[in-house]
Amino acid sequence: MMYARFASVYDELMSDIPYGAYISLLETAVGPIGNKKILDVACGTGILSVLLAERGADVTGIDLSEEMLDIARRRLEDRRLSAVFLHQAMQDLDAGTDFDAAIIPIDSLNYLESEHDVSRTFQGIHKALKPGGTLLFDVHSTFKTDILFPEGPFTYDSPGISYIWETEPGAEMHSVHSELAFFVKGDDGRYDRFDEVHYQRTFPIMTYAELLEKAGFSIERIFADWEEEAPEEESERVFFQVRK
Incomplete structure (x- = not known):
């Protein structure tokens, strides 16, 4: 089963991911995150969720792997922080409403195999966000x-x-x-x-853009590889910042 034992080694394998940069990107999009209600979609072992909670955010994380969520809950308890972790598939999102922002970090969206499931995920997040709420995510480039x-x-x-x-x-x-x-x-x-x-x-950038607009989002910016630059032919990671 995907991630069943992978959860035990996930943190070491992801140690070079600049999670702090993700926080900065989110703050650029929504301002200071203290007291904001944030949805962490495909939260994994909770690394980003904990960083958000440490900054005072009201965090709800969802993930398909119970093993990942067990580690996330222990990480949270060790730091005496509070957050909610739910066992859910992102395309079947049911985590509440009125979120200020949602994130799908570190190419997690690429585990969806069809445009239909990507579309369902965008629609579910759109419903979960408050008017004016922001979605930030990244995907592998083609x-x-x-x-x-x-x-x-x-x-x-x-x-x-x-x-x-x-x-x-x-x-x-x-x-x-x-x-x-x-x-x-x-x-x-x-x-x-x-x-x-x-x-x-993954899908071409225009496919994601069309699915986002179909779900009701307005695209604010598309950039690549952790930089404030437009994607190029050999960009590897593409980021989308969109608003409800």
């Missing part, structure tokens, strides 16, 4: 799925975790099928192997 991912295999090695990540084009356009073999060092010094299969799909 350049990344079509050109960069197939250049694998990719490897990772640290004192406690190693993996081999093999990729091949998926069945649909701009999709990638990944098989990951993880080797995790136990207390006895021996390595335990487990395998994960992941499927991600």
Whole structure:
């Protein structure tokens, strides 16, 4: 099952993600986030949710993985913070209303395999936001799925975790099928192997724009790779900031 054991190694593998930059992007979009009601869609192990809660935001996080949510709840308790975590698929969102902002961070939207599910997700978030509320999310570019991912295999090695990540084009356009073999060092010094299969799909920028507008959003800006620059042919991560 996707993410079942992956949750235990997720934080180390995501250690190079600039979560602080995501906070800055959100503050650029909505201003100071203290006391704002924020929806963290596909919150994973709660890294971003906790950063938001530390700044005084009223956070609700949803994720499809119970294992991820267990880690998120422990992270929250360890810091004596409060937030709500719900076990939900993003395309079946039911987390309340009147949110000031919603985020879908770190290409999580790319785990949806159809335009229909992406559209349902946008519609659900639109319903959850208050008038004037903001949605901020990022996705893989088509350049990344079509050109960069197939250049694998990719490897990772640290004192406690190693993996081999093999990729091949998926069945649909701009999709990638990944098989990951993880080797995790136990207390006895021996390595335990487990395998994960992941499927991600992205769409052209104009497709996302059309689905967002169909859901009722107005597009404020589209930029790439954590910079205030428009996407280019070889951009890898595309960001959307839209408003209800």
